[in-house]
Amino acid sequence: MRLAELDENQLLQALSPYFRHNQETLVGVGDDCALIAAPDSQYVVSTDMIIGEQDFKADWSRPWQIGRRLAMQNLADIAAMGARPTALVLSLALPNELELDWLKSFYQGLDSAAKQVGAVIVGGDLSRFHTLILNATVMGSLDGTNACTRDGGEPGDLVAVAGHLGFSYAGLDLCRQGYAQDLSALPAALRPLAAQCRDIFKSAEPPLAQGPRAAKAGAKALIDTSDGLLVDLTRIAKASQVSIELSIQALDQAMAPLRPLADFLGKDAKEWVLYGGEDHALAGLFPPDATVPKGFQLWGKTLAGSPGTITLAGTKVASQNRWDHFGGTHE
Ligand SMILES: Nc1ncnc2c1ncn2[C@@H]1O[C@H](COP(=O)(O)OP(=O)(O)O)[C@@H](O)[C@H]1O
Ligand SMILES: Cc1ncc(C[n+]2csc(CCOP(=O)(O)OP(=O)(O)O)c2C)c(N)n1
Ligand SMILES: [Mg+2]
Structure with a gap:
């Protein structure tokens, strides 16, 4: 009907x-x-x-x-x-x-x-x-806890992320390349990962329980990565008046599971992880002595540098928004 x-x-x-x-x-x-x-x-x-x-x-x-x-x-x-x-x-x-x-x-x-x-x-x-x-x-x-706004961070905080990074963008690329429904044309070894990425793109699986958990563990600032990790980290860094130094090891670890699929599709896993939106992972700033909740990966630390600047192993990285509906380079 x-x-x-x-x-x-x-x-x-x-x-x-x-x-x-x-x-x-x-x-x-x-x-x-x-x-x-x-x-x-x-x-x-x-x-x-x-x-x-x-x-x-x-x-x-x-x-x-x-x-x-x-x-x-x-x-x-x-x-x-x-x-x-x-x-x-x-x-x-x-x-x-x-x-x-x-x-x-x-x-x-x-x-x-x-x-x-x-x-x-x-x-x-x-x-x-x-x-x-x-x-x-x-x-x-909030069940009695303080709201984790974006502006509570200070120099010296830990930067940690829970949830998938780049999986949603990988799923979008799969759909764009004709794998929206049928994955049988992919090598068998890639199919489970491809199915996961595609499902995350189509229905999103944010780590919802990690928000309250992070608040209880003392998170000073939190954001979800709707527009991509670097764009959203820049927002939290600007609001908190800090710069953020990210570790290459964290990036490598995040890229590792996606690499085989990126190679097959002729895409860059680093681009997926750093700029892909719609994973809705949670990125938080925690006090230096905090025990970050299980499920959060350490990505780096905040510094007293130019507010909103993000560096990767000491080199400044660009954080242009691929998904800004107004005036950005929206695909
Ligand atoms: N049309 C609007 N009127 C008033 N506030 C808005 C409007 N659109 C967005 N905002 C506010 O601007 C801020 C940033 O919005 P947005 O980038 O969409 O946030 P998010 O990525 O968390 O969804 C939010 O506080 C949001 O409530
Ligand atoms: C058909 C299609 N093309 C592209 C995308 C990718 N995409 C569209 S909007 C967006 C970013 C988030 O959207 P926005 O409305 O800015 O969310 P907000 O920041 O308000 O949470 C992404 C990654 C998609 N989801 N579907
Ligand atoms: Mg919005």
């Missing part, structure tokens, strides 16, 4: 299995607003949208993967404040010819990501448009 055959109430009824309650939900879907408990007297909130063809392709990704990606990239922003996601609202512009099954599957993906961290969908808005425009807004609780 196509959406054109349904009114908004019928659509919402069809999606109702995905409107769950958690302990923060005082009023969920169905009233003018949701009513969400915020025991801390403060909460974190963020929003992010994705647009068909520009941020995903409906013929590359299954609808549940698109839903999961939209949820995950929003949830990652909450994790990047050291917080726990509690509730999501969605604003969706949908073409008339879209199948109801597509939309249900999309919500299944959203819900699967939300479930992973105990968050629920509590509201939204539906509109018709010829292009898919999918927006989520997410709220979260």
